[in-house]
Amino acid sequence: MENKQPYYLQIGKEVEVFNKAYSNKLPFLLKGPTGTGKSRFVEFMAHELDRRLITVSCNEETSSTDLIGRYLIKGAETVWIDGPLTIAVKEGAILYLDEIAEARPDVIVAIHSLTDHRRELFIDKLGETITAHENFCLVASFNPGYQRGFKELKPSTRQRFVAMSFSYPEPKIETEIISAETGLEASISTKLVNIANKIRNLTELGLTETVSTRLLVDAGKLIKSGLPKRLSVHVAVIEPLSDDLEIINALKDLSDLMI
Numbered sequence: 676m677e678n679k680q681p682y683y684l685q686i687g688k689e690v691e692v693f694n695k696a697y698s699n700k701l702p703f704l705l706k707g708p709t710g711t712g713k714s715r716f717v718e719f720m721a722h723e724l725d726r727r728l729i730t731v732s733c734n735e736e737t738s739s740t741d742l743i744g745r746y747l748i749k750g751a752e753t754v755w756i757d758g759p760l761t762i763a764v765k766e767g768a769i770l771y772l773d774e775i776a777e778a779r780p781d782v783i784v785a786i787h788s789l790t791d792h793r794r795e796l797f798i799d800k801l802g803e804t805i806t807a808h809e810n811f812c813l814v815a816s817f818n819p820g821y822q823r824g825f826k827e828l829k830p831s832t833r834q835r836f837v838a839m840s841f842s843y844p845e846p847k848i849e850t851e852i853i854s855a856e857t858g859l860e861a862s863i864s865t866k867l868v869n870i871a872n873k874i875r876n877l878t879e880l881g882l883t884e885t886v887s888t889r890l891l892v893d894a895g896k897l898i899k900s901g902l903p904k905r906l907s908v909h910v911a912v913i914e915p916l917s918d919d920l921e922i923i924n925a926l927k928d929l930s931d932l933m934i
Contacts, residue, residue, distance in 0.1 A: 683712065683719035684852050686844055693720050696837045697812050702790045704833065705816040707841030710887020712852075713816045716841070717771045726810060727768040729759045733778035739785035743798055755801065764789070764796045767810030775815040776828050783832055789813055790835035846872060849888055857895030863904065866934045867891045870908060873933065874916070874926060882916055890915060904934050 696703045697720075705713040714730070721728035731742065742760035746753050763770035772778070772786075788795045794807040815836065817828055844852065846868050853864040871886040894911035898904050913926045 678722060680722050681715055681718040682855060683715050684844075684848060684855070686848060689716060689839055689841075690720070690723075692837070692839060694724075697724060700794065700809070700812075702813040702815070702836045704836035704838040705814070705841055706819055706838055707816075708818055708843070708887065709884055710889030711841040711843055712888060713841050714771070714773060717769070717814055717816075721769050724769070726812070727763075727766060728771060729763045729768050730771045730773060731759050732773045733775055733782070735777055735779070737778040737782060739779070739781040742782060743785060743796070744800075746800065760785070761796060761798065761805070763813075764805055764807045764811050767808030769812045769814060772813070772815040774817055776817040783829075786813060787835070843871075843875065843888060849891070852888060853891050853895045856892045857899050859895045859899050863898060863934075864891075864895060866904075867894055867908070867912075870912065870930045870933050873929065874912075880917075880922055882922075884916065886912055886916065905931050908934060 693703060693716075705716065707713055717730075718728060731737065740758070742758045744756055744758040744761050747756050748754075757765070760770055762768065772782075775782070785796075788797060789807060789811075790813060794811070796805045796807065797803075798805065819827070843849065846865075849868045849871075850861060850864045853859060853867060854861050857864070868891065871888075871891055874880075874882075875885045890912045894907045897907035897911055908930045909927055913923055913930060916926065917923055
């Protein structure tokens, strides 16, 4: 069964830049807020390049052992099991470390020799060094604005990557994305985008994250499936943004006036 091409609408030169970085065996870093299409872009490029994509969603518990591999007891013997990074290095897959800044510091140490001219992975527990397959590609993403000062990538790490910033698309393009993803008519997609941009400009609310394109697509899907428009916006866009009842009610009132 042939894999269906993921939907992705190019906004700038990101496809060309990724292709050149891939052909030059350079690691690639995607910077930007949640829900701006970073993960979808990587899926799209993996399909375009016909390469296996291995994704690791990083969190504060993600360690180098999780990525490289570990010994497991099977019956009466101890067996080494490769982790996703080792598998990708050997097979020539694209490894995508989503939200890399969330991972433990030893993860950054583990990938250092893969992000320079060596393109090697050292497996300490086996005492082995593996040279990366020629098709191996390391891609990472992080959100520079999230919890600023707490989960930042060191400059020395950032400078090991070719990097591009992702942001929310222009209203016309964002409307096109929502309609394509949900099947909604353009007039309703436009209203969703208008709501999003209104909320994005309300910086005084101090929201940790603002309205992502992903949230708008979710609302569009609910509307398309028959849920009332205002309720769809409430549950898919407003409620995920905050737990503060005053903020939620104010945003609900605002959105109700616009759709």
